[in-house]
Amino acid sequence: MNRYIITFGQDHAHRVNDTTFDKDCVAVVKAETEGEAHRWAMEAFDRKFHRCIPEEYFNEEGYAKHFPRGKFPANFKEVENEKESST
Numbered sequence: 001m002n003r004y005i006i007t008f009g010q011d012h013a014h015r016v017n018d019t020t021f022d023k024d025c026v027a028v029v030k031a032e033t034e035g036e037a038h039r040w041a042m043e044a045f046d047r048k049f050h051r052c053i054p055e056e057y058f059n060e061e062g063y064a065k066h067f068p069r070g071k072f073p074a075n076f077k078e079v080e081n082e083k084e085s086s087t
Contacts, residue, residue, distance in 0.1 A: 001030045003055040004037035025069035
């Protein structure tokens with residue numbers, strides 16, 4: 001299963017599975033295709049998010065520095081917040 005990153009706009013804040021997603025973090029979604037990840041985000045975040053991109057693109061382009069709260073799983077149970085685990 002592939003992993004995709006969902007980013008949020010300045011005024012977008014959502015609570016999913018006891019996690020608050022906002023402009024300072026990203027949601028990690030597991031899906032077979034980017035389209036499937038996008039559809040999941042459309043439903044879960046009420047069509048209010050910024051982008052859905054493959055995780056490897058997010059990592060390679062250095063976008064992580066713009067999200068101080070780090071990465072949080074959105075549609076799976078694993079806890080993987082790189083920001084917290086690196087401190």
